[in-house]
Amino acid sequence: MKHFIERILGICREVPLLPIVILAAIPLALIPTWRPWGNFEVPFDPGVGQWITIVLVIWTIIMSIQGMAEELKEGHVGVDLLAVVALASTVAVQQYWAAWVVMLMVASGEAIESYAQAKAKSSLTALLNAEPRQAHVVTLPGVNNGAASSAAMNNDAGNGSVDTADNGASAAQDDGFRKVNAETVDLTVSTLNMFNPQAADASHFTTVPVDQVKIGDTIVVLPGETVPVDGELLSGSATLDLSNINGEPVPRTVYAGADVMSGSVNGASTMMIRATRLAKDSQYQHILELVRSAQDSRAAVVRTADMLAVPFTVIALVIAAVAWIVSGTPMRFAQVLVLATPCPLLIAAPVAYVAGTGRLARHGILVKVQDALENLGRVNHIFFDKTGTLTVKQPQVVRIEKASSAPANMSAEDLLMMAGVVENYSVHILAKGITRAGRQTRERLSNMNERHSGSGKNLARRPNYPVVEHVAEAVGKGVAGEVDGHAVRVGRLAFVLDSSPIATSAEDRNKRALGHSSSARVNAQADSQNSPEHWPSELEPDEMATFVSVDGKLAARIVLRDIPRPDAKKAIARLKSMGITNLTMLTGDKEASAELIASEVGITDIRAQLLPQDKVNAVKQASIQDARAHMAWWDRITEKFVGESQSKPVTMMVGDGVNDAPVLAVADIGVAMTDGTSTAASQSAQVVIMDDSIAAVPEAIAIARHTKRVMLQAVITGIALAIVAMLCAAFNLIPVVVGALLQEGIDVISILWALTAMFDHDNA
Template sequence: EEGCRKVQQAVEQAQREGKPITMGNGHFDTVPVNDVKLGSVLIVLPGEIVPVDGQLLSGTASVDLSNINGEPVPRTLFVGAKVLSGSINGSTTMMIRTTSLAADSQYQQILKLVSSAEESRAAVVRTADMLAVPFTIISFAIAIVAWIVSGTGLRFAQVLVLATPCPLLIAAPVAYVAGTARLAKQKILIKSQDVLENLGRVTHVFFDKTGTLTVKQPQVVRVEKAKDMPANVSEDEILMLAGMVEGFSVHVLAKGIVAAGKEAMARLHRLPSSSGKTAADGAGQRELPNPNENYPVVGNVSETPGKGVTGTVDGHKVEVGRFAFVTEQSIASEEVHTAQEEERNEKAMEQADREAAKLWPTELEPDEMATYIAIDGKLAARIVLRDVPRYNAKQSIAQLRELGVKEETMLTGDKKASAMIIANEVGITDVRYELLPQDKVNAVREAAAAEKTGRESGWKRFLAKLLGEPIHRDVTMMVGDGVNDSPVLAVADIGMAMTDGTSTAASESAEVVIMNDDIGAVPLGVKIARQTKQRMLQAVLIGIALAIVGMVCAAFNLIPVVVGAFLQEAIDVVSILWALTALFNRKQASHAGIRT
């Protein structure tokens, strides 16, 4: 333990000085993850992803497990604790001893679930295939009856010339290509025609909580000033001071405080103005900020991992972090030499945080967390953060219901209390909590099995046997964003991944990818898919109806063979043009018609 502590200090010192990481006569190398052996000692720098499962060797560590189980709040680990691959290291250099090879680690187990889930996904009965069977039967029936009644084989040929399959072979694909292009304009990418067809038939939508229904990064929801804090110090000033020093921290809560601090600076008119000068960089010319007196001056910033960050802002000493840290209690000392002392230190700080809660009249909600700020050595306020719902999450759920989606379910690895708060805010009543990736897979499979059993019509059963494919009476869809969502995205009838445009494990396993990280694209995608299928059906049915009318006329010798050949091409053009209207929504199409 003492050796690990010295190595950790040497690594952090090298990082601060910008020197290569060396220790004694040896040095540390970056190696491919597949080359890591069991029992190897690895260093994971702040902000890096843990590559393989291991056991923590160095003191305490704060890790972000949102990619694994969806927890938005970082978890504190002590010496000897298991560290899962795929988790993100906090603000402390971490040393771990590997307990699993890369192929056997948690991240790879999730990817194996993805593979098995994709193999179990059922086939789809295409609408065009369903219509092709009766159309073929009707065409031959009319032709044979015409032959028998007329007594000449020419009548048979006249009918079949008009039995054009193009509305099925061309109009349907054209409509789907048009719908795909319309979705792409809305930053929604689909990977196959089957997906677009099923997307409009979704009846049950499963949502991940953290990062999908919520913004993932905890946000500041309020500032509660200490009782003896002067009234002339505003909440915006407190947020500005906290945001300035937290801008130098890599802690998972820092981003939310920094964002709130910038908003407060804008309200206080403390943001830097342009100096009118420009500088050249890799991205071209950019304007330089004006270093005026109005912009806060920050200095002497230092961070104590797991406890807090301190610095000076405009000459004022600012401390942000745990209650014991900002009040400079002895339990916040860095002089820790053993794992037992470190654990006792952490428990004492947790007790101090609980005692601090009694200083404020309002209690924290189960999904809220607090950090404290002291100014010039005096406790100033409690900053409350939480993982808030996306601004349009509730509206998106309501729009799905308007589109006829029967059920919405939230799946999360978070605790019940936190899950229920978010569910109530966005309007979801069916909530499954404290789930691992495999539990989410099982939940979707059970729902899919229940929805796909029941009463099917005889016609559907006949088509299923004829085409040799199963029938999907209802369609399930999973919407997620993290690594832990990948298996359930693959096992659902439709997996929809929300990304910011980058490639992730979730987007690789999903069939629909939202590229602008907007949950409002979920109901929009369903709406466009339904409109696309309507236009496709209209184009196909119009073409088939015209073909049947033509075949009946040909059966009575009203349309010669040559005229029928030209008429067949006209029917195809009408079907294709109608299919192309899938590029526009109904209102736009009607307006275009008025202008024309």
């Protein structure tokens, strides 16, 4: 009951005219003709209750005219003229109850609009309300914003080597392998000795506004709090809720050294991070900019609805005037106009589009402007970048082939795990794929051991993390290190067979510090042909290989390739089922590699070996050709009327938002796929997919189509009901007071229908 009363009071504060109009019904009902001043022999002599209604009508008319003027200044067509004329006409014919109902309609319409807009914006508002506003900055002496740790890391990169003594005390990284050195361990231990995150209290930190946080500050994030700025995790591990960033429903566990994004919500334990960006530059602020941009924009269809309100107003006035002239009574004019409701155009159309925008946000799809939402529903030609969009971001291991000279006591899986833990320290393009494959193999074997631990089977239980020492990388050649006492090398054939110490030049150290690597490391065909081992199969055109040696002997060949995303084929099939058959792959890769990926995902139109400018030209030419093929005479008329053709073909480019920035910008709709960490995506794309899922592409189009369909249904239904009711009133079938109430019902039906655009169900 208390909550209900609070909601009622909130509505009254937001729309103060509503309670005043409701209260005005009391004197209108009890003392409508009471005249304490006496009766005057004049045609127009209202009583107290009626005068109160008249004053409110005058006030409502004044406020409506002011609102119309403000809308016209903003470029929106003000059509409250119908309500103004209806109020004036009902008072003129002394139908005070009808005037009261029309005022109630105006006031309650504002309340309904406020509720509908708030409901439609609920998903967007949740993002805005979650904006971090304060941060806890550590004030303990000796915690000097992580400068020592940064210096240690830079020194490590510059030396081109990493000495590790992985004894199980340090935390695992996101890829499952730990990468620490003695200086980092010492600093972390000393810091945690000074500050125990699990027992944090206010004496250890000071709370400041988030915009006062500086790069390098050490931040404490308490359980349940939102991460205030982008940073690097200093604590051993943390569980983060990323649903506000990318819609990911399952919390993600990250480990020391991982990037932590602002806007993510901390789990059950206190964590420490080092700020790597200012608040204004952090990831969540870029998301909020997209949200605010979408809220402030108006879709072309909504602007069209504004323009359609003008002819509707004319039609209503014509019907009312004809009814008055034919009947000879001004009452008929008022009867018609109280039913002339522009709310399906004024409220239902924008509510539907805001609801659709919120629904997209709930699925981790953000749009810059509502025009993008409208255009999504009209897409007829989609261009896909290959690498990182249709495929995973790095080449993946497809098989490992054991050499005859490999140690007999090591399986292919053992060799893959050893290669993976060494490659964890490399910056080469193949490193992450090998590291991931090694981690997955380790996890699979670990799970197998756990399942059979009580079965009596003699399965060797491997340690969770091997001891890794003396890791060094020769840029462009490979990486070497000691794993559980074995000398392991991964890279070019000549490199892995060379047992001499790695000499890292100053140039190599600089390249490694900058994260550069040479493509010379991979020459799979030549290395395989020159290998002393006879491998069981030839490499395919899209395959690449790297070699592994153990204790100076060739042990294995690891074969990698660019593989499609797991959901790419299903996403392409869904797009085709939705009638979008113009699907094109754009890539700078070789023709043979492109054809293999395209055949696997179901795309037949392939443009390979393209430079960035070639991709831009391909999209431009497609836009021109598609427009010529689809442009009809009625499209030209529509274009003259609303500024653009509503059936004009729309091209879409889907890419990673960084390398594809030029072509994302030139397409009618640029869609950037990101995992929530890329801020460059929002610069050139109109739509940003935050969960890095290609399945979101057909989902976004389906939501856009459903939103437009709901909007049109709400508008057409509301206008049709209003016109039918006006015609009935013109023939005196609907009394003026009943008509005013019926008009309110039409408004509610239209707006509630528009709100269904926010509900999830299968659409195409």
